[in-house]
Amino acid sequence: DAGITQSPRHKVTETGTPVTLRCHQTENHRYMYWYRQDPGHGLRLIHYSYGVKDTDKGEVSDGYSVSRSKTEDFLLTLESATSSQTSVYFCAINSGQGAIGYTFGSGTRLTVV
Amino acid sequence: EDKVVQSPLSLVVHEGDTVTLNCSYEVTNFRSLLWYKQEKKAPTFLFMLTSSGIEKKSGRLSSILDKKELSSILNITATQTGDSAIYLCAVEAEYGNKLVFGAGTILRVKS
Numbered sequence: 001d002a003g004i005t006q007s008p009r010h011k012v013t014e015t016g017t018p019v020t021l022r023c024h025q026t027e028n029h030r031y032m033y034w035y036r037q038d039p040g041h042g043l044r045l046i047h048y049s050y051g052v053k054d055t056d057k058g059e060v061s062d063g064y065s066v067s068r069s070k071t072e073d074f075l076l077t078l079e080s081a082t083s084s085q086t087s088v089y090f091c092a093i094n095s096g097q098g099a100i101g102y103t104f105g106s107g108t109r110l111t112v113v
Numbered sequence: 114e115d116k117v118v119q120s121p122l123s124l125v126v127h128e129g130d131t132v133t134l135n136c137s138y139e140v141t142n143f144r145s146l147l148w149y150k151q152e153k154k155a156p157t158f159l160f161m162l163t164s165s166g167i168e169k170k171s172g173r174l175s176s177i178l179d180k181k182e183l184s185s186i187l188n189i190t191a192t193q194t195g196d197s198a199i200y201l202c203a204v205e206a207e208y209g210n211k212l213v214f215g216a217g218t219i220l221r222v223k224s
Contacts, residue, residue, distance in 0.1 A: 031210050040122070042201055042214035043156070050210070058211075090155060099145050099205035099212055104155035 003027040006091050006105040013112055019078040021108050023091030025071075029101075031094040032074040034058075034066065036087040037107075043090060049074055081112045115140045119202050119215035127223050130192050134218045136202030137184040146185050147212065148176055149201040156201055159187070192222045 004025045013019050023032060031050055035043040035058075045058030047066040055066050063085060065077045078085055091105040116139045126132055138146065145163045149156035160169040165180035176187045189196055199219050203212040 033211070035214075040216055042117075042119075042216040043203075043212075044214070045211060048211060094210060096210055099147055099203070100158070100161045102147075102158070102212065106154050 004091060004093050004103055004105045006089075006108050008108060009106065010109045011111070013081050013110070015082060015112055016080050019081050019110065021076045021089055021091075021110070023074040023076070023093075023105060025074075025093045027093055027095070027103070028071060029093040029095045030071075031096055032068065033092040033094070034064075034074065034076045035090045035092065036060065036085075037090060038087050046076065046089075078110075081110075083112050086110060086112045115204065115206055115213045117202055117204050117213050117215035119200075119218050121218060122216060123219040123221070125221045125223060126192055128192060128194060130222075131188065131190045132192060132220065134187040134189075134200050134202075134220070135184065136186070136215055137182075138202075138204045138213075139183065140204045140206050140213065142206050143180070143183075144205045146178055147203045147205070148185075148187050149203065151199040151201055151217070152197075159200075189220075192220075194222050194224050196220060197222045 007022045033048040034046040044060045049055045049068040067075045089108045095101040120135045147161045148159040160176045162178035168177045173190045178185045199217045201217045202215040
């Protein structure tokens with residue numbers, strides 16, 4: 001999607017290993033979010049950021065950490081991956097001008113075996 | 114805790130049918146309600162509703178918000194196979210610049 005890219009697009013990892021997903025934006029937006037999507041649950045917020053080094057937890061933050069050292073990058077780390085973290089992860093950005101400004105990345109499909 | 118509930122969770126219809134998808138919410142300091150369509154990749158924006166009773170329309174799709182009933186509906190008329198997707202409802206609360214999503218409705222349109 002224009003202005004926001006996620007990497008990698010797909011990843012298979014083993015239980016217990018650390019994994020980092022990257023979200024990169026070129027829009028200079030203040031807000032960035034990480035969601036996970038699982039069947040029957042829609043999108044659930046993991047963590048979000050409202051500025052460089054300013055982050056907060058969402059509803060499903062256990063087992064995840066984030067970092068934002070510069071405006072354009074928001075990293076999501078699974079400290080020790082578990083099978084329950086197998087999911088599709090979406091990053092989103094927002095200028096802060098209201099919900100209509102949300103833009104989603106294309107997603108990262110993570111499989112923990 | 115903010116909550117968004119969508120119904121039905123899944124639906125199978127034939128081409129040409131009309132469908133109505135439902136979304137109800139419990140949110141502190143409601144600001145807006147959004148509908149998204151998702152086909153395999155990222156959700157794509159359909160409508161944003163802020164005022165009660167005003168219908169938003171785009172081609173065969175329309176949506177309306179009822180703030181008194183804390184709900185919204187998304188109507189799709191003359192459905193086509195290309196309408197097959199997950200339809201997500203999300204609500205923005207006034208504080209936090211965050212969206213709370215419902216579980217989604219999986220729509221399958223058979224030819």
